[in-house]
Amino acid sequence: MAGGGGAVGEHYMRVIRGDDGYGDDGGQHQEKPGAAVSVAKGAAAAAAAGSMLALAGLTATGTALALIVATPLLVLFSPVLVPAAFAASLLAAGLASSGALGAAAVGVLAWMYRYLQSPSGEHAPAGAGKVEHARALLDAKAHDVGDWVQHRLDQART
Template structure:
């Protein structure tokens, strides 16, 4: 199989110099023509889109001015309704996540942040114990002086 792999193939150094120069030049011309065609097409489409947008805005402006006393409050109401629904949905998701976290904590599954909660609980308990002891000392000391 190796014997026949080079059959009919002319080495590059034996090819004609004109063919080597014409092929890259042809590729460059084709690439340039494609780029100019695509760029021109996109430029034409963007210009047409701009013209259509300006014409549509010119046609819609009188209608928008006539209906603005209705459209502005209606759009404001729609924005407020959407904001309310999204906010309530977010609070609902947060509440469900919090309830799940609390359930996992109570069951003992050790959710994320449980260490901080336990540490804060121990600090609070020790401070409450210190305050209780201090109050008992003050009351005990006040009873002896009277």
């Protein structure tokens, strides 16, 4: 579909392309901006790009200087810093996993509460049908095992 249209709608595509006539002044087209406006826009863009490039350079220089200054300190204190970093990472991993497991437990408890509070079939939470099906299968299997055990006991008695 070159040019758009189709399922989206031709009017919508004309609006997107800007050829819908909105903003026209009765067929009189305004002139394109002059060269002075284009030069001013270019100068503003160049100034913005230059200042951002200068800030990026200053940031890179500061990072390199900080690394140069900090490297001897890191080497001197590495027998302390490496185990401390390892312990801190273990602590962070433990806290993150604890929080994730706690959130999962709260979600399961909320699901169970909604499941137990809902009348059978009405406004049951997602997955309640699967839980009921699994419960019915377990119940049937338990009865089958009970019947099998009873049958084996009867055979053993005779």
